Amino acid sequence: MRWPPWASESQAREQRDERNQKDWSQSLNAIDWAAFTEPRTLIPTLILTTGIVGALQIHRRYLRRFPDAVSISPTYFRKRTILGQVTSVGDGDGFRLYHTPGGRLAGWGWLPWKRVPTAKKDLKDKTISVRLAGVDAPELAHFGRPEQPYAREAHEWLTSYVLNRRVRVLVHRQDQYQRVVASAYVWRLFDFPIPFRRRDVSYEMLTRGLATVYEAKAGSEFGGPELEQKYREAESIAKRKGTGLWKGYRRNRKEWESPREYKTRMGLEEQSQGKGS
Structure with missing residues (x-):
């Protein structure tokens, strides 16, 4: 029925269309707050939010890669280990480690975008400098200083033992040279006499007479009194047998x-030469 009665048919149709359009716009702009509390909406939202937060926490705790020693959080010190691949061995008691968080389970070594670089330019500023805890190896020639006896043997052995291998390190602290002092462990599947066992690299060096127990008055780090005792016993046996540098x-x-x-x-010699000059 037209309203008002005297209105034409076209005017009445326009009024109806205008009312319908207004009602449709209002229904679109209205927020149905009750829908947000319905189980069909609430449960998927909670699952999605929990999943996102959980994924971020897992990534932050287990899958975040540390490019260098300085970036390692102090929360790792003496509590958590870092897994990586050794890319170079600088001397008899230190090496560089490319952090591979999560290891093979996270795709390292088999996913195309998770491969350890091999070129020096690609490794620059992307590796952790590791100083082996508890040991002191003979010094190679550097900065004009002569090479110590057994320095080359210690360096060659460490290179053959860890280079390009997956190594797990327990970080104890950082030192003044932007390195981490850490205990390093490597799996050697075919070692004699006991295969398939995790090896403590520092301990292995001491038993072979390729290093001494670290004896500096300050900055010594062993990873606990039990390890220190173990290292000193290994050194004592090597000394008694006359093994390696002994x-x-x-x-x-x-x-x-x-x-x-x-x-x-x-x-002392460099200091006296400096004073003399």
């Missing part, structure tokens, strides 16, 4: 020089 110790104890004594002597 051969010289048995031949001439007066002239034999530990890595710590060598560094102290070199420092």
